[in-house]
Amino acid sequence: MQEFLPVTKEEMTNRGWNQADFVYVTGDAYVDHPSFGTAIISRLLESRGYRVGIISQPDWRKKESIQVFGQPRLGFLVTAGNMDSLVNHYTVSRKHRQKDAYSPGGKMGLRPDRAVIVYSNLIRQTYKKTPVILGGIEASLRRLAHYDYWDNCVKRSILLDSGADLISYGMGEHSILEIAEALDGGIPVEEITYIAGTVFKGRDLSHVYEPILLPAFDRVQEDKKAYGESFAVQYKNTDPYTARPMAEAYGTKGYIIQNPPALPLTQAEMDDVYALPYTGKYHPMYEQDGGIPALEEVKFSLTSNRGCFGGCSFCALTFHQGRILQTRSHDSIINEAVKMTEDPDFKGYIHDVGGPTADFRQPSCQKQLTKGVCRDKQCLFPEPCRNLTADHSDYVSLLRKLRQLPKVKKVFIRSGVRFDYVMADPDKTFLRELVEHHVSGQLRVAPEHVSDQVLKYMGKPSHDIYQKFLAEYNKANMRTGKKQYAVPYFMSSHPGCTMKEAVKLAEYVRDLGFTPEQVQDFYPTPSTLSTCMYYTGIHPISGEKVYVPRSPHEKSIQRALMQYKNPVNRELVLEGLKLAGRMDLAGYSAKCLVRPEGGRPQEGNKVLKEKQKKKTIRNVHKKKKQN
Numbered sequence: 001m002q003e004f005l006p007v008t009k010e011e012m013t014n015r016g017w018n019q020a021d022f023v024y025v026t027g028d029a030y031v032d033h034p035s036f037g038t039a040i041i042s043r044l045l046e047s048r049g050y051r052v053g054i055i056s057q058p059d060w061r062k063k064e065s066i067q068v069f070g071q072p073r074l075g076f077l078v079t080a081g082n083m084d085s086l087v088n089h090y091t092v093s094r095k096h097r098q099k100d101a102y103s104p105g106g107k108m109g110l111r112p113d114r115a116v117i118v119y120s121n122l123i124r125q126t127y128k129k130t131p132v133i134l135g136g137i138e139a140s141l142r143r144l145a146h147y148d149y150w151d152n153c154v155k156r157s158i159l160l161d162s163g164a165d166l167i168s169y170g171m172g173e174h175s176i177l178e179i180a181e182a183l184d185g186g187i188p189v190e191e192i193t194y195i196a197g198t199v200f201k202g203r204d205l206s207h208v209y210e211p212i213l214l215p216a217f218d219r220v221q222e223d224k225k226a227y228g229e230s231f232a233v234q235y236k237n238t239d240p241y242t243a244r245p246m247a248e249a250y251g252t253k254g255y256i257i258q259n260p261p262a263l264p265l266t267q268a269e270m271d272d273v274y275a276l277p278y279t280g281k282y283h284p285m286y287e288q289d290g291g292i293p294a295l296e297e298v299k300f301s302l303t304s305n306r307g308c309f310g311g312c313s314f315c316a317l318t319f320h321q322g323r324i325l326q327t328r329s330h331d332s333i334i335n336e337a338v339k340m341t342e343d344p345d346f347k348g349y350i351h352d353v354g355g356p357t358a359d360f361r362q363p364s365c366q367k368q369l370t371k372g373v374c375r376d377k378q379c380l381f382p383e384p385c386r387n388l389t390a391d392h393s394d395y396v397s398l399l400r401k402l403r404q405l406p407k408v409k410k411v412f413i414r415s416g417v418r419f420d421y422v423m424a425d426p427d428k429t430f431l432r433e434l435v436e437h438h439v440s441g442q443l444r445v446a447p448e449h450v451s452d453q454v455l456k457y458m459g460k461p462s463h464d465i466y467q468k469f470l471a472e473y474n475k476a477n478m479r480t481g482k483k484q485y486a487v488p489y490f491m492s493s494h495p496g497c498t499m500k501e502a503v504k505l506a507e508y509v510r511d512l513g514f515t516p517e518q519v520q521d522f523y524p525t526p527s528t529l530s531t532c533m534y535y536t537g538i539h540p541i542s543g544e545k546v547y548v549p550r551s552p553h554e555k556s557i558q559r560a561l562m563q564y565k566n567p568v569n570r571e572l573v574l575e576g577l578k579l580a581g582r583m584d585l586a587g588y589s590a591k592c593l594v595r596p597e598g599g600r601p602q603e604g605n606k607v608l609k610e611k612q613k614k615k616t617i618r619n620v621h622k623k624k625k626q627n
Contacts, residue, residue, distance in 0.1 A: 028081030079136030197262030241372030348409030
């Protein structure tokens with residue numbers, strides 16, 4: 001039976017180790033499953049012969065909590081976990097969340113705010129010279145100066161506030177192995193300045209070849225226009241084939257220097273990563289607390305790809321995983337599926353086969369593999385590029401193979417399909433088989449909005465494309481004799497969304513005939529194009545001014561408009577209609593969202609009395625018939 005990596009000194013000693021090579025400190029509970037970054041990096045290092053100990057959710061108030069294994073031979077690896085710690089802790093309205101899916105039993109409060117900074121400084125209290133390498137989403141998206149929504153200011157690189165030596169940004173497999181090899185070879189950490197996918201500190205630029213000089217931190221901290229310009233340069237330098245090093249000056253502290261991104265994993269490399277000997281479980285020490293909720297979401301799901309060329313403005317994937325698609329082979333995925341079916345808890349249902357976008361199974365065009373992605377052009381927005389390869393045949397083939405496996409009753413797709421990509425594919429086989437085999441009553445899709453003005457700033461296709469997709473989806477359902485529905489996700493308060501546009505979305509929701517149970521309010525997280533617009537009021541690529549709903553009250557109104565049927569939201573909805581000049585939607589007709597102020601008019605009362613009279617007569621006749 002495969003063992004977990006050691007979490008105590010006793011377990012380390014039982015393995016015959018007198019010292020760990022790396023100590024991995026994480027803000028998540030220890031789950032040895034490839035959907036968790038800690039599991040991938042630790043197992044990858046183990047496969048290369050390195051000894052790794054895991055310190056999961058240490059008590060940040062006690063420095064002894066990171067001294068479990070003593071001083072590691074090569075260094076500490078530090079991550080906040082699969083989620084940014086502040087997003088994990090707070091809603092967009094900055095209220096405390098009640099549950100942490102990555103902690104035992106969903107318990108909140110087992111990691112600090114800004115976990116990477118806190119853990120790194122905790123390590124530095126005891127281990128002054130031991131290399132500290134940061135990784136994971138929190139460090140990756142804060143690698144250079146960034147707008148921080150929670151403190152409402154521009155913060156400097158997390159490398160400075162944490163006291164760490166290096167950041168391994170992005171997915172990290174290539175860079176962490178090179179870092180480990182360098183440290184193992186005796187190279188001082190301050191001289192590790194050449195590895196793709198890393199960020200380091202430098203007194204000068206002598207170790208950097210032809211860097212792009214970004215505006216200095218002092219400038220971007222004070223000048224929103226300079227911040228937008230800096231972001232635009234970074235946004236266009238996220239491709240491993242074309243990007244150059246970038247340097248950001250910090251006065252007397254020197255520079256923070258970002259090397260170009262690491263190359264994407266080849267299919268063979270990705271297969272190797274997912275073939276590592278994961279237990280697929282959370283550590284037994286969490287059993288008494290009811291386990292780790294986040295594992296239940298992915299335990300019977302299959303990762304098929306990485307990266308995304310969708311280009312949504314509010315998504316950080318461009319900065320983290322990149323735009324080049326990386327895929328696993330069919331054999332790799334099927335082998336994992338077969339292993340999954342042998343789990344005693346498997347009930348015959350594979351919950352998902354996908355990734356950031358489920359139906360992407362190849363680069364958007366072949367030139368990306370040698371020349372990289374276009375710097376000044378998106379693959380799908382504002383419309384599909386003429387060089388786009390819109391082809392679902394490989395994905396269809398994979399899904400068919402999975403459906404035929406013994407013990408598999410149903411294969412679902414839940415990570416979301418890109419409907420404009422589906423529409424760009426002239427062969428509708430995938431859509432037909434999606435409807436016939438991979439939907440459980442409801443297909444979740446993400447049009448995000450109905451206003452083309454807002455969709456433009458979101459980097460999403462026009463509303464007309466979504467409507468055409470719905471028509472094709474309904475046709476496919478009719479052909480198969482199924483009654484299945486498309487359930488759309490919408491977002492309120494995104495940059496570009498005026499109150500007029502918010503009302504337009506509310507009218508669309510009204511016409512759908514249902515009220516969304518949850519509404520996603522735009523959340524300005526680090527290193528997204530939308531967050532840059534939110535902070536600066538300027539689109540960093542086009543330079544145009546953008547309306548931004550910033551005040552908590554206005555955001556509440558926009559959110560309330562999408563849930564106008566809830567009586568609690570009545571006053572906010574009325575206020576929104578007034579601001580939008582749409583009081584025609586406050587009345588008694590079927591098209592109105594709320595009743596007007598001051599109660600029913602006399603005519604309205606007459607109509608109500610007439611309806612009540614007819615209802616009473618119907619009830620009398622019904623009772624007579626029963627008697």
